[in-house]
Amino acid sequence: MSHFIFSIAFLFLSSQPGLIAPGAKLELIAKDFAFTEGPAADRRGNVYFTDQPNDKIWKYSIDGRLSVYMENAGRANGLYFTKDDHLIACADENNQLWRIKSGEVEKLVEHYQDTLLNGPNDVWVAPDGNIYFTDPYYQRDYWTRKEPDLNVQALYLYRKNGKLIQLDSSFKKPNGIIGTPDGKWLYVADIGDNKTYRYAITKNGLLTNKQLFVNQGSDGMTLDNQRNLYLTGNGITIYNNRGEKIEYIAIPAKWTGNLCFGGKEKNLLFITASDKVFTLKMRVKGVN
Template sequence: MMKYKICLAFSLSIILAHGVMAQVVAPGAALKMVANGFRFTEGPAADRYGNVFFTDQPNNRIWQYGTNGNLSIFMEPAGRANGLYVDHQGYLIACADEQYELWRIGMDKKVEKLAIHYQDSLFNGPNDTWVSPTGVIYFTDPYYQRDYWSRTAPELVAEALYMYKNGQVTRLDDQFKRPNGIIGSPDGKLLYVADIGDNKTYRYTVRKDGTIAGRQLFANQGSDGMTIDEKGNIYLTGKGVSVYNAEGEKIEHIDVPANWTANVCFSGTNHDVLFITASDKVFTLQMAVKGAR
């Protein structure tokens, strides 16, 4: 009997360690398609109320999906915006890819250009962004040749991670093949950056001044976009959505019926609905966990 109890306890510990019991999707929940007919959806970002802003970059639009289920165009044209994030003052931070800039957009649609170059060179094309609790903006700057650009080569050799703070841009890390997705912990102490070009995701410790240290391999998977939940689980995208716990162990995979899953965020009045941008479609999924913010 004692041997049986020991084996049972050991088996349960194995199950818990591998996340089988750590369910993140609500029981019985299924993907719901909100809308289709877009060209390529990206950059979902929720405000404090759970409303979502997302982009359709080829069509140069930012859309808004309200907690009431209404879908409407928020801004057009939109600087070919890609990744978005709603900061703690309610402004929309946008990676405006058309002229390789970082924007801050008010709810009145007024645009402030925060960063337009690094030193004397234009950015490659800011792609994804996250804002820390202290207001520091982090963004990735890979090079993806766009058909609406006149240039055919980058001015910057490095595809890098940057910080925008107090009007200044600082390069934090340039050891990537192609950085892309980015998210931070709600306490601002950890930063996760995906190198989609090398199929890896890294974790950093954030210092008090906003700079980073202690680069560690978090997962052997890259990601287009990323989010984080209240338990510290990290959501990576590409072929569906893969969920990793805080130790970097894969605990869940969500299949998405689309050619490519670009990005995710938590939405809804309780911040417990996963909003998924996937090629020409957007989906929602009821979760058993809430997003961290």
């Protein structure tokens, strides 16, 4: 893949342009990846994302440069940064959850009660440091096993003390996950059942009050500073805090996998979509 940045811009139509910066265009940053996923922004606004089939984590810097951050990246999928700017990665090559510090890997999780995980997929780090992640089963061509060891596809909590707790095992196939910046609410998509749920997070990090938020699943998701939830798949669909659809953004790709807010002002929507990555300047800003 070429390492330079493409300057092609795509015009798009939007039903309600209030969230998007006036005159903004969808910008194609690069293409010819195998499959892009897992974007996450560090404190400065640099965005990191994965090309899972090619086993790489890439970095898109705030000054517009694209570079490889890590090779042999554990077939990383979903990413998220902790408050101290350590990168949490769903490394499903060996069904692990990683913490990456200055390029050095610390393996946090591989098993649940001595049973191999399905393959951590997407992750969110709460303000208190607790880590929530989804563990669906997607058969990978780089695995030797042909079926899961676990009999459920679940949502997990990894506590700061190293304890792993299974929070909800009622999903068909959990995938996208994001929480609010105050640490009070968690959104989790069941892409296998085409639904997204919202939970209240208790003081001890457990979940309560599970409610159906919208009848739409999602691969990845993010939130903005107006509490709007962004879901991916066939383009980007945006819902307000009441679960009302307020925006749709068409993306010229077979599949829109994930997205996050980055850039110096945290108002640049960074989008991973099949073999491409895009940016779109927004009027709203990210919160995570």
